[in-house]
Amino acid sequence: MAVRSSILGIDGPGPLAQGLRDAQYIADESLATAAYLALALGKPLLLEGAPGVGKTEAAKAIASVLGRELVRLQCYEGIDAAAAMYEWNFPRQMLAIRQAGDEHINLYADEFLIARPVLLALQAPRQRVLLIDEIDRADHEFEAFLLEFLSDFTVSIPERGTIRAGEPPVVVLTSNRTRELHEALRRRCVYHWIDYPAPELEAEIVMMRASTVAQDTARKVVAAVGGLRAEPLAKPPGVAETVEWAQAATLLNAQGAPWPRAFARAIGVALKDQDDLEFMVPRLDALLQEAVA
Structure with a gap:
């Protein structure tokens, strides 16, 4: 398989990691290496992990x-090939037929074709x-279609013929x-x-994404989130919730709410499930006291 890193202008995992950081995404060495290899080898990148880790x-x-433009295919139960292609x-x-009268009209011209993410990428x-997002939510039939697509990067349109990519498109798949x-x-x-990122890295992400957070x-909100993730919650907070909780608590603190009360009042930004909130109510004060100590 031909290496195409020179075509993409990326010289290795290090430069890619720096580019991702410039794009407001902090990637560790292993992620930067996997992404670089996928790009260089022309292979799809499959990212798995819990919801909210940044896939x-x-x-x-x-x-x-x-x-490049990101074209997103959001998978769901029951999705079919037509929704993707x-x-x-x-x-x-029908309107063109009525307006054409006796004139010939090509009903399969580009103006009548609605391209979906897979075709747009090709x-x-x-x-x-x-981006093929949350592929695990689709059924096995759709997964089989994607397997065929990823094998030769072609789409067959009966009225038009086969469309084949001149080179493999950059494809990222995610799965929860x-x-x-x-x-x-x-x-x-x-x-x-x-x-989930290490505490030091997650704190760095918070400060990168939320400039108003000290x-x-x-560090305190990351410690508190770590405590929440250790609990048997249905929906533990992801990295995005960490950032939002830090922002919300900072806002409440600026309005007079002391620490850790500011964190407690903004808990609905971190936990977004009623059962999780009820479970954490009797435990929250102790968790926050330990986090802000």
Whole structure:
């Protein structure tokens, strides 16, 4: 398989990590290496991890580093190939037929084609990054379709023929691992597991994303979030919730709420499940006292 790092203008994991940081995404060495290898080898990048660890944000940052448009395919139960590839604008075709009268009209011209994310990526592989988000939410039939697509990067349109990418597009897949993906799909990809960041790194992320948050506050909120993640919660806070909680608590503190009361009052920014909130009510004061100590 040909290496294409020179085409993408990336000389190694280090420069890619710096580019991601410039795009407001802090990647550790292992993630930067996996992303670099996927880009250089022309293989899809499969990112797995718990919800909220930054998988989708990583794809956005990669697109930013490459200077490309991010095209997102959000997977869901029941999604089919048409939702991923294309569909014909039937109302517009009918209107064109009425307006044409006796004149011949090509109902399968570009003006009637609605390109979906997969086709958009194939049409301009050097201008777009395809994000296939939460592939684990789709069913096995759709996963089989993606496996075929990732094998040859082609889309067949019966009325138009086969569209093949001139070069493999940059593809990032994410999974929350709600179910196991097929082994054949995994073999097509460069794989990386994204875990919750280490406390020092998460504090750095908070300060990068929330300029109004002091370093000491960032460390305290990260410690509190670490305590929450250690509890048996249905929806533990992700990195985005850490940033938002730090911002919200800083705002309340500026309005007179003392620490750790500011954190407690803003808990709805970190926990967004009623059962989790009820479970944490009797435990929250002790957790926050330990975090801000």
